[in-house]
Amino acid sequence: MINESVPERQGAALVFLFIIGNSFVFGLARWAGRDLWLSFLVAIVLALPLILVYGRLDTLMHGQSFSEGLHRLFGKWPSRLVALIYSFYAWRLGCLVTGNITNFVQAVSLPDTPQVVMASAYAILVLWAVKEGIEVLARFSSVMVIFVLLILLTALALATTEVDLQEFFPILYDGFWPVFQGAFQLLDFPFLETVLLVGLANALTTKKNSAYKVLIPGFLLAAFFLMLVASASVAILGEEMYKITFFPVFLAIARIDIALFLTRLEVVVGVTFAIGGFLKISVCLLVASKNLAHALGFPDYRFLVTPLVLSIIPGSQWFAKSVMEMNLGATKIAAFTDVMVQIVLPMIFWGVAEIRMSRVRKNKAGKPSGI
Amino acid sequence: MKKGLARIFLLCTMTIVTTGCWDYTEIELRDLVMGAGVDAEDPKVIVITEMAKSIGVGQEAEFEPVVLTTDARSLTSGAHNLANPAGMEIFWAHAQVFLVSEEVARSSILQVLEPIVRARDLRSTMYLLVTKDCTVEEVFKSKPPLVDGVSRHLASVIRLSDVTTDFIPQQVWRFIGDLSSPGISGTLPGVELVHEGGALLPVVRGAAVFKLDRLIGWLSKEETQILALLKGESEGGFFVMDTEVKGNTFPITYEFRGSQFQTKPSVDGENLRMKVSLSLQLGVAGVKGADVDFSDLAVVNDIEGQVSRSFTRRIRDFLGLIQEDYNSDIVGFGQLLWRQEPAIWRKVESDWDAVFRDLPVDVDVDCRISFTGFHAQPIKVRN
Amino acid sequence: MFFWKKAKGERSKAKGLDRLSTSLEINVKWLKSNLFADDDTIVYRHFRTKEPQARQCVLIHADNMTKHEFLSDYIVRPMMSSSLPKELQGRRLIQHITEQVIQSDGVAVFTDYNKLAEGVVAGSGAVLVEGCNHGISVDAQGWERRSVTEPQTESVVRGPRQGFTEDLLVNVSLVRRKILNPALKVKILDVGLQTRTKVAIVYVEGIASKELVDEVFQRIERIETDAILESGYIEEFIRDSPNCPFPTIGHTERPDGVAGKILEGRVAVLVDGTPFALTMPYLLVEAFQANEDYYHHWIAASFHRTLRYISFFLTTSTPGLYLALVTHHPQLIPVNLSVSIAAARKNVPFPAIVEVMVMGLVFEILREGGVRLPKPVGQAISIVGAIVLGDAAVSASLVSAPMIIVVGITGVAGFVVSKLNDTAVLIRILLVVTSAILGIYGFLFGIMGIMIQLASMESFGVPYLSSLTSLTIQGSKDTIVRLPWWRMVLRPRHLAAKNRERLQRKSRSKTK
Structure with a gap:
């Protein structure tokens, strides 16, 4: 059959940009150093079942938003509480990403521009995009994903002259522990942040079971792409430089110097960061406002968008006060909430939802008239 | 009505937030630093920069290098102090070379590297050089013959590394990588001032040998050639060797046309050995005053043997120098061991210096002459 | 919108009499004093039919709107040479005349003055006979028409040399000649309270979706305005996102262009009095397509497409990028280039942003001046532009030389994508401003804003970016590249959702 343009691909593009988002400029799986590709493989293997659970949840809640699905599963008050947790998680993530970008831009290219200006510029764009809704975001990302892939792959291809594969040896000199440390970091940030897309993916398409087609390709593509970028950075910079700089990918791309002309390409990193980060903030804020509306019992979420989006301007300053802070990553409390939100709660939802579904099915089988 | 209000609000935010171009600076108001360096003057450092000053207008604009000097307690503060005499915002990102005086390098090169890596606008792709027998200031004040400005001159010399092995170029980030990786020490190319036709010219040659972050000695041009071969960075260059052909000795000029190089650690009981095998492809670039017939395979084989023996000897001498005299693993035997035999490295890691000093190295050079120019036979001069 | 709230039947009627009288004299008098008062171009040709039953008749027509020979050969002469039977009166007489006397294929009978007047001003001849309160209107339109020539705005190297003219029916016939298929439907509406302009809606039944055709109909029917003088009037009334400078309705002067569009499931609207046909829905990719793309080798066509996308990027972005790099990020410019830019700017008294803005403005002024000037004068403009503003400004250090290059690239690249020229100017200004603020x-923020806007736009229910956002090969076969015809198996998904295959199975691989 002939492939047709299907919105699933737009959704996958959205997932791809969401995961790439702000993550790729940082030294992902820093602890694993030269073994980070192993961390990536481990993290992908560990994350896939969870992503499948997210997809299953999406399918079970077919046609409903995340909060509606919660409502059906748990009833009014518990669902409101959970929605509040997710809303806060999404909002906090949005603030973090904004903080990442403003800090990055200030550290790398615009030292005198106040961060609040960058944050405000983002807030305005995000406000606009979130009000337009998820379809517009998906279309936006399916155009941008081509740009991003094109410029980053070109930059990487040009950087191959600097790559030294010897940098990956010796393998596993320091044992498995750093690899797992790196893998867990990858799971927390950015792989399982995909949990926010539960309930959004199926808004893109009316077909059943298409959540998998949105989540899995988007996730795999993003994960392999991140692995490629991080590994290339290690192979270019060497393990030590990768570990000691804040933005190793930026530094790696800056190495490129072809004929004195194709040089100073590090700007493509900034471009990708700005685009991916924008998409991620928008998705976060969309999820935050939808869930907050449910938690507070409002039928429509749109009027919550403006205050929530504007609140990321101070929020970003609060959550990412300095480059060091955002680079050191999640504090212990944050790690706890992350595990709850990304793993524990989705598993509970899944279990409950499956039990309910099988009961419904049994009832249907027992009483052919149906409920 | 509501929408209108929101728009007005947005407009106001935009105007308030964006009425300012914080990082807007005209390019002609920035002082473009082409190269910089540090001299020592205990307890202060002297920061020297070479900047581009434009003369002429419009299409006839040209550039003239201007050297500014200041002393300060640290490199960073010195760099900032320069803005005052320069009278413009100093713009570092275009600096291509960074010179360190031998004195500074001997005390610790980290004091220079650290601010460079930390600074936002100093690029770690700058080439690092160490001045030999002269100060950085003297180098910057010399007059290169063809190119305006010492920095540009040095940068273009460094780009010659494809065709010469007099030095091994080193960028800041790579040098830091060498310093912080296990089992390898760093080297930096040296700059000397040479009298040439009444003028002082900066020449890049040789290498400064580091142990940890301190300079401990120098390699000559010839030794650097061997180092380049052993590090696999030799891509071109020529050398002259007295060669005996049929009882007569001629200086023949050879050209490097390629080299394969392999180092293999081997363990024999408790004894660790290194085996260095090098295969060279050479071309004959010139024969001085002789009739050497390169179509005679016996002659060629003989020459190849001589070159191989000569290189074996030179490599042994070189290894002796770095193992015993400097005791600095600039070839990276330790790194190789770490990468290929991590189990052994784990045992010797703690006292690698001692192990390296006594490390037995087998050298095996195989040399092939693959190209003799366009002449198979020498030009015959007859009556 | 308030203009369609007025009831439709409010069109002004003549006061007093509205039905024809049996007396020819009264009829003519009434016409001369009321409907056609103060109109000297209306011709009243009085004649009598043949004896013995001679009757007084009058032929009324508007001068130069009709074919004179036709009127005299097929109306006046047969009527003068025929004798009408005596027993026939009124309606039966008129029927006799239309059936047996007048030799024309287009006749209609009317009974009121308004119908008469409408016919006469539209170019038909009206025949009134003494004693009948019925009249005959005969199609005799004949006015000066421009011949079918190659369109000025869309000339091609290879391709048909036909362009639309100002005549609606000629234009419809040009389209019909391309699609010899009864499924081609043409529906004609009258739009404009004063002008009563004929507007034809053209589509291919079975390919264009029913909903789309209905939507176009409804939107056009809702227009109640005085005048439709050009298709641009209709475009503004019915387009989506009316405040966005990106076009959501396309226009073309070429019949092959219209044929190609409606065969993909679009609807075309042809308006009498203008050679510009409208096509809808209009997607962003269409601005980068030229009909010649489909006549050339697909690789060459794809190359030209790519060139157009690059040009659009250049014309919108060069000034902004230049400004961002020079004033905010000189570290991203190669060393030697930044040194020479700094040298060139050394004695220029204006900040770079002012330079960019002023030079951009000057270029637009030159362009606007050149567009509407007669050709001989237009050359003077380019001389002034090239020599005075280019060379002299640089020598006098008023403008830096790199700036001239930037303006030059911007201008030349802008001509490549002429359909988006006006849009490009606005985007350029936006990007210059945002770049000056945040480098x-x-x-990037400017670009992202534009992308959000584009992603949120629709044209007649079709997402404006569709086919750029499909991320599949079939979906993007006709976007930045044009695949060969034997690979374009399906019609665009959003346009022809139900009837998708346009390539029969046996020609799906290269025909040998």
Whole structure:
């Protein structure tokens, strides 16, 4: 059959940009150093079942938003509480990403521009995009994903002259522990942040079971792409430089110097960061406002968008006060909430939802008239 | 009505937030630093920069290098102090070379590297050089013959590394990588001032040998050639060797046309050995005053043997120098061991210096002459 | 919108009499004093039919709107040479005349003055006979028409040399000649309270979706305005996102262009009095397509397409990027280039942003001046532009030389995508402003804003970016590249959702 343009691909593009988002400029799986590709493989293997659970949840809640699905599963008050947790998680993530970008831009290219200006510029764009809704975001990302892939792959291809594969040896000199440390970091940030897309993916398409087609390709593509970028950075910079700089990918791309002309390409990193980060903030804020509306019992979420989006301007300053802070990553409390939100709660939802579904099915089988 | 209000609000935010171009600076108001360096003057450092000053207008604009000097307690503060005499915002990102005086390098090169890596606008792709027998200031004040400005001159010399092995170029980030990786020490190319036709010219040659972050000695041009071969960075260059052909000795000029190089650690009981095998492809670039017939395979084989023996000897001498005299693993035997035999490295890691000093190295050079120019036979001069 | 709230039947009627009288004299008098008062171009040709039953008749027509020979040969002469039977009166007489006397294929009978007047001003001849309160209107339109020539705005190297003219029916016939298929439907509406302009809606039944055709109909029917003088009037009334400078309705002067569009499931609207046909829905990719793309080798066509996308990027972005790099990020410019830019700017008294803005403005002024000037004068403009503003400004250090290059690239690249020229100017200004504020990030914010706007736009229910956002090969076969015809198996998904295959199975691989 002939492939047709299907919105699933737009959704996958959205997932791809969401995961790439702000993550790729940082030294992902820093602890694993030269073994980070192993961390990536481990993290992908560990994350896939969870992503499948997210997809299953999406399918079970077919046609409903995340909060509606919660409502059906748990009833009014518990669902409101959970929605509040997710809303806060999404909002906090949005603030973090904004903080990442403003800090990055200030550290790398615009030292005198106040961060609040960058944050405000983002807030305005995000406000606009979130009000337009998820379809517009998906279309936006399916155009941008081509740009991003094109410029980053070109930059990487040009950087191959600097790559030294010897940098990956010796393998596993320091044992498995750093690899797992790196893998867990990858799971927390950015792989399982995909949990926010539960309930959004199926808004893109009316077909059943298409959540998998949105989540899995988007996730795999993003994960392999991140692995490629991080590994290339290690192979270019060497393990030590990768570990000691804040933005190793930026530094790696800056190495490129072809004929004195194709040089100073590090700007493509900034471009990708700005685009991916924008998409991620928008998705976060969309999820935050939808869930907050449910938690507070409002039928429509749109009027919550403006205050929530504007609140990321101070929020970003609060959550990412300095480059060091955002680079050191999640504090212990944050790690706890992350595990709850990304793993524990989705598993509970899944279990409950499956039990309910099988009961419904049994009832249907027992009483052919149906409920 | 509501929408209108929101728009007005947005407009106001935009105007308030964006009425300012914080990082807007005209390019002609920035002082473009082409190269910089540090001299020592205990307890202060002297920061020297070479900047581009434009003369002429419009299409006839040209550039003239201007050297500014200041002393300060640290490199960073010195760099900032320069803005005052320069009278413009100093713009570092275009600096291509960074010179360190031998004195500074001997005390610790980290004091220079650290601010460079930390600074936002100093690029770690700058080439690092160490001045030999002269100060950085003297180098910057010399007059290169063809190119305006010492920095540009040095940068273009460094780009010659494809065709010469007099030095091994080193960028800041790579040098830091060498310093912080296990089992390898760093080297930096040296700059000397040479009298040439009444003028002082900066020449890049040789290498400064580091142990940890301190300079401990120098390699000559010839030794650097061997180092380049052993590090696999030799891509071109020529050398002259007295060669005996049929009882007569001629200086023949050879050209490097390629080299394969392999180092293999081997363990024999408790004894660790290194085996260095090098295969060279050479071309004959010139024969001085002789009739050497390169179509005679016996002659060629003989020459190849001589070159191989000569290189074996030179490599042994070189290894002796770095193992015993400097005791600095600039070839990276330790790194190789770490990468290929991590189990052994784990045992010797703690006292690698001692192990390296006594490390037995087998050298095996195989040399092939693959190209003799366009002449198979020498030009015959007859009556 | 308030203009369609007025009831439709309010068109002004003549006061007093509205039905024809049996007396020819009264009829003519009434016409001369009321409907056609103060109109000297109306011709009243009085004649009598043949004896013995001679009757007084009058032929009324508007001068130069009709074919004179036709009127005299097929109306006046047969009527003068025929004798009408005596027993026939009124309606039966008129029927006799239309059936047996007048030799024309287009006749209609009317009974009121308004119908008469409408016919006469539209170019038909009206025949009134003494004693009948019925009249005959005969199609005799004949006015000066421009011949079918190659369109000025869309000339091609290879391709048909036909362009639309100002005549609606000629234009419809040009389209019909391309699609010899009864499924081609043409529906004609009258739009404009004063002008009563004929507007034809053209589509291919079975390919264009029913909903789309209905939507176009409804939107056009809702227009109640005085005048439709050009298709641009209709475009503004019915387009989506009316405040966005990106076009959501396309226009073309070429019949092959219209044929190609409606065969993909679009609807075309042809308006009497203008050679510009409208096509809808209009997607962003269409601005980068030229009909010649489909006549050339697909690789060459794809190359030209790519060139157009690059040009659009250049014309919108060069000034902004230049500004961002020079004023915010000189570290991103190669060393030697930044040194020479700094040298060139050394004695220029204006900040770079002012330079960019002023030079951009000057270029637009030159362009606007050149467009509407007669050709001989237009050359003077280019001389002034090239020599005075280019060379002299640089020598006098008023403008830096790199700036002239930037303006030059911007201008030349702008001509490549002429359909988006006006849009490009606005985008350029936006990007210059954002770049001046936040450098390359400001530039990016500008681009992202534009992308959000584009992603949220629709044209007649079709997403404006569709086919750029499909991320599949079949979906993007006709976007930045044009695949060969034997690979374009399906019609665009959003346009022809139900009837998708346009390539029969046996020609799906290269025909040998």
